[in-house]
Amino acid sequence: MSEPPLKPVLQKPPGYKDPGSPAVQPGFRPPQRKRVLPPSFHPKKKNSSCCRVCCCCFCIFFLILFLLLIICGAIFYLWFDPKLPGFHVQSFRISRFDVSKKTDGTYLDATMTTRIEVKNPNGKMTYYYGDTEVDVSLGQGGDETDLGTTTVPEFSLGKQKTTSLKVETKASNKLVVDGVGDRLLTRYRSKTLPVNVEARTKVGLGVAGMKIGMLGVTVKCDGITMKQLDGGEMPKCIINTLKCLTQTTTPVPVSQPLVTYLVTNPGGFVKREKKFLSGAKMEYVSPEGLRLDGRRPMEMGQLRAEIGTAAKADGSAVFEMGNTKVIAVVYGPREVQNRSQQISDQALVRCEYSMANFSTGDHMRKPKGDRRSTEISLVIRQTMEACILTHLMPRSQIDIFVQVLQANGGKRSISRLNVSAGTRSACINAATLALADAGIPMSDIVTSCSAGYLNSTPLLDGAGGPDVTLGILPKLDKVTLLQMDAKLPVDIFENVMGLAIEGCKAVANYIREVLLENTKQLEYRRGL
16 A cells, blocks of 8 residues: 655744743743855955065065164264364455446446465374365345355365465456446455355265265355455354264464465555464474465465566566565666676676565565665576576676565565575576576576475475575586575485475476467467
């Protein structure tokens, strides 16, 4: 017998409650069922352990590197003790200042020479400077007038060394406002004319022979007046680096206790004034190895020469050696004025030496026929006779007139011996140029230079101690002049003599360049 078919089991609808089931206890919640999602909806777990390790290593590396840099910087600072370079305006000289009024406006003509002292206070580092641009202006506020910009070539400054930068600026026919020109002239006459100097350069550091990058530096020295220099006040300069670091320097004059400047007054006369700075120690060679004018012991003063300064003379020249300025005039060869002095087989050479009354600071009258002038005239004549081919000009006369316009900057504190030692060399060099300008035949040019010895240091071109004045014929390698003002040991004399010879050779090279340049100008004028 077949079994009856099974009835399908009916599913209870969701939310159905069986009336026969026991009641649910209060406060009891059935556990929630976990949603069942398809496999595609399951997010994949990211493997972030590698990134975390790399990030941690990177941070630790830079932290260690930063700590090493801090430690190295601290060691560098403690060992080298770096300091910023020092800048200040050492002196300035206004040689020309004219304000002229014309129909179309007011014009300014000014010539100014400024010296900026740069000092390296570090004892273990060297500074390297790139090309330095220097702007100089006069006045302040609305009256400020630009005098121009000068570029100083790159240079280096050794450990605890000081150098002086010479900046020459000139304004020619510069149009200014009428009221500004009058105010500038009034302040110039009263010595209250402010001078503003701004220098822009790049400074590099040298340690153990290695150069460390260049850093831009701007130096500003504003509001410097002649009265400040006259009263011994040292102007302040502001150094700006990285546009955020600023340092104000108030320099103490160590190697430059003497401040001088030249003022040309509206009347036309020249007045030189000087003041000793208060508290400055007078010394010829400073502990930094510099002299009063900022030169090193082996450094010669600046040389300048100009040929053909006197139109009515057969030959003329102006020669400057440092602060000494000399003019020489030559007449001849011409007929002998005194027949009793005529020489039948050679020319008669005469020389006259004199000093202008304003050449030194005492402004005393200097007679021409005194013993000292006669001695120097004889020295110059004998030195020139050694190079002039007098046998080619028999029964003739050559007159050489030499006058000192400025003796060693017009200083009163120098002795007469030191003045004569410095002026003798300048006079001989000026006479050589004047003879060449006059076309006098010579076997070779004569050049002269002085050297001395002071504080166990040989000094070139003026010393303040025992001096040796030397004159040589460079090509012929002959000595035409040798004078000493004091006794020196043989070994010291050899060093001083060698230093003077090197100075004479340097002067000879400069004189040849001046003569060559003058010859080129003559060829251009004559159309050759």
